[in-house]
Amino acid sequence: xxxxxxxxxxxxxxxxxxxxxxxxxxxxxxxxxxxxxxxxxxxxxxxxxxxxxxxxxxxxxxxxxxxxxxxxxxxxxxxxxxxxxxxxxxxxxxxxxxxxxxxxxxxxxxxxxxxxxxxxxxxxxxxxxxxxxxxxxxxxxxxxxxxxxxxxxxxxxxxxxxxxxxxxxxxxxxxxxxxxxxxxxxxxxxxxxxxxxxxxxxxxxxxxxxxxxxxxxxxxxxxxxxxxxxxxxxxxxxxxxxxxxxxxxxxxxxxxxxxxxxxxxxxxxxxxxxxxxxx
Amino acid sequence: xxxxxxxxxxxxxxxxxxxxxxxxxxxxxxxxxxxxxxxxxxxxxxxxxxxxxxxxxxxxxxxxxxxxxxxxxxxxxxxxxxxxxxxxxxxxxxxxxxxxxxxxxxxxxxxxxxxxxxxxxxxxxxxxxxxxxxxxxxxxxxxxxxxxxxxxxxxxxxxxxxxxxxxxxxxxxxxxxxxxxxxxxxxxxxxxxxxxxxxxxxxxxxxxxxxxxxxxxxxxxxxxxxxxxxxxxxxxxxxxxxxxxxxxxxxxxxxxxxxxxxxxxxxxxxxxxxxxxxx
Ligand SMILES: [Zn+2]
Numbered sequence: 001x002x003x004x005x006x007x008x009x010x011x012x013x014x015x016x017x018x019x020x021x022x023x024x025x026x027x028x029x030x031x032x033x034x035x036x037x038x039x040x041x042x043x044x045x046x047x048x049x050x051x052x053x054x055x056x057x058x059x060x061x062x063x064x065x066x067x068x069x070x071x072x073x074x075x076x077x078x079x080x081x082x083x084x085x086x087x088x089x090x091x092x093x094x095x096x097x098x099x100x101x102x103x104x105x106x107x108x109x110x111x112x113x114x115x116x117x118x119x120x121x122x123x124x125x126x127x128x129x130x131x132x133x134x135x136x137x138x139x140x141x142x143x144x145x146x147x148x149x150x151x152x153x154x155x156x157x158x159x160x161x162x163x164x165x166x167x168x169x170x171x172x173x174x175x176x177x178x179x180x181x182x183x184x185x186x187x188x189x190x191x192x193x194x195x196x197x198x199x200x201x202x203x204x205x206x207x208x209x210x211x212x213x214x215x216x217x218x219x220x221x222x223x224x225x226x227x228x229x230x231x232x233x234x235x236x237x238x239x240x241x242x243x244x245x246x247x248x249x250x251x252x253x254x255x256x257x258x259x260x261x262x263x264x265x266x267x268x269x270x271x272x273x274x275x276x277x278x279x
Numbered sequence: 280x281x282x283x284x285x286x287x288x289x290x291x292x293x294x295x296x297x298x299x300x301x302x303x304x305x306x307x308x309x310x311x312x313x314x315x316x317x318x319x320x321x322x323x324x325x326x327x328x329x330x331x332x333x334x335x336x337x338x339x340x341x342x343x344x345x346x347x348x349x350x351x352x353x354x355x356x357x358x359x360x361x362x363x364x365x366x367x368x369x370x371x372x373x374x375x376x377x378x379x380x381x382x383x384x385x386x387x388x389x390x391x392x393x394x395x396x397x398x399x400x401x402x403x404x405x406x407x408x409x410x411x412x413x414x415x416x417x418x419x420x421x422x423x424x425x426x427x428x429x430x431x432x433x434x435x436x437x438x439x440x441x442x443x444x445x446x447x448x449x450x451x452x453x454x455x456x457x458x459x460x461x462x463x464x465x466x467x468x469x470x471x472x473x474x475x476x477x478x479x480x481x482x483x484x485x486x487x488x489x490x491x492x493x494x495x496x497x498x499x500x501x502x503x504x505x506x507x508x509x510x511x512x513x514x515x516x517x518x519x520x521x522x523x524x525x526x527x528x529x530x531x532x533x534x535x536x537x538x539x540x541x542x543x544x545x546x547x548x549x550x551x552x553x554x555x556x557x558x
Contacts, residue, residue: 164465173443181451185428225411
């Protein structure tokens with residue numbers, strides 16, 4: 001059944017760790033200002049032990065926390081964008097983003113097992129140009145959906161995005177249509193799609209694949225919305241209510257199935273996958 | 280019709296519009312609105328209201344009509360002619376219930392095997408508290424998802440402003456046409472300038488960069504046809520009848536040929552159109 005893994009090299013977990021600056025010994029919680037010893041934070045999956053604030057996670061770290069050790073096989077790792085609109089300075093900006101984040105683009109995609117349940121998993125990273133969706137993000141996610149159709153595997157997408165990528169203009173907008181149409185085919189085949197909304201999920205990602213999961217989970221406190229709070233404030237010229245556009249707000253308004261603490265996420269994903277059958 | 284021939288033969292470089300001037304023409308209060316096109320092109324139009332869940336969004340109109348001898352469903356984003364009407368129409372910025380009404384009418388069209396024609400004219404989907412509470416992102420995403428597999432021909436014509444996801448949600452069918460002076464962009468040039476340069480007055484610079492004219496969209500392979508307008512733009516105060524008649528003839532011809540296609544082939548072609556945009 002899984003002979004398609006044959007051709008690919010095996011990676012150990014440490015090999016797909018993102019190149020990054022050495023972690024600080026202590027991190028200050030953005031929410032409660034507590035100084036937390038890095039190892040304590042890491043052990044708690046980057047959730048503040050004092051107040052429960054969910055720190056932002058890099059994509060490979062997220063993979064490490066989600067899939068079984070050594071099971072991740074990345075697709076299209078090197079895919080890079082072209083400057084479709086000849087936007088001045090875009091290529092430099094991409095280079096900078098790449099150096100800063102250790103990523104080639106704002107999403108990584110691949111196969112992975114969650115407690116032995118094989119799936120296709122996509123993880124966005126807001127450290128790369130705000131997790132914006134340009135043609136590479138759209139293409140990588142579409143190809144991942146196609147892989148999951150080809151092998152009839154469930155699909156898990158972790159969203160984190162500021163929206164469409166301005167530098168790719170209208171081409172970026174069209175990625176919303178491309179991914180949504182692929183998800184429709186996926187759905188028609190009776191396959192499971194779970195999305196996990198993390199901080200922040202806004203704009204074109206919210207108006208496409210983030211809202212199309214059969215089951216939509218979200219991390220506590222994540223900002224989720226179509227328009228960003230700044231834009232809304234400008235439009236209505238008043239302060240936004242407390243908690244507006246938080247994961248909990250979306251659950252209350254019927255757009256998120258369940259807010260799940262990061263420490264329970266892997267278990268929750270496993271249970272959903274188990275209930276939907278498969279190996 | 281000499282100019283039409285030039286445009287339709289794809290020799291578009293010969294007719295270039297100044298982008299900013301084009302933006303202003305696209306927004307002109309004298310341009311025909313969706314209702315003006317509907318009155319001129321269709322017979323027996325009956326407007327149908329409401330999304331069956333929350334309310335009736337006046338920014339989006341829709342209903343059933345005859346196109347010559349063919350029953351069709353028509354949907355349009357409706358701007359006002361004066362301030363009062365614009366307040367009622369919310370300046371053609373739909374709420375989620377506008378998109379849900381559109382989708383309801385599209386599903387109805389599918390049931391009765393009626394082709395669908397959409398007139399797109401919006402600065403963007405509305406950004407505000409109610410729009411977020413009622414799931415603007417979800418409404419747009421669902422349209423992208425469902426329209427990709429609707430089993431009837433869908434043609435969209437951008438008649439004025441094609442603003443971002445708010446326009447996309449009504450323009451992902453088999454064919455996307457643009458009136459010559461219509462624009463289509465990821466964001467308004469003002470918004471674009473404010474995001475990139477923190478200065479919303481740099482509209483001209485933004486418009487020059489964004490590739491938002493009908494010619495740009497045609498060259499990018501996103502617009503399938505450009506409908507020629509009188510020089511300086513179509514206006515309800517000028518001769519508009521010939522231009523609309525020309526559009527009507529094109530619609531009749533295209534719908535006939537789309538209806539003649541086997542549905543599987545039609546959907547495959549629709550999928551491929553978006554699948555091929557980007558990398
Ligand atoms: Zn804390």
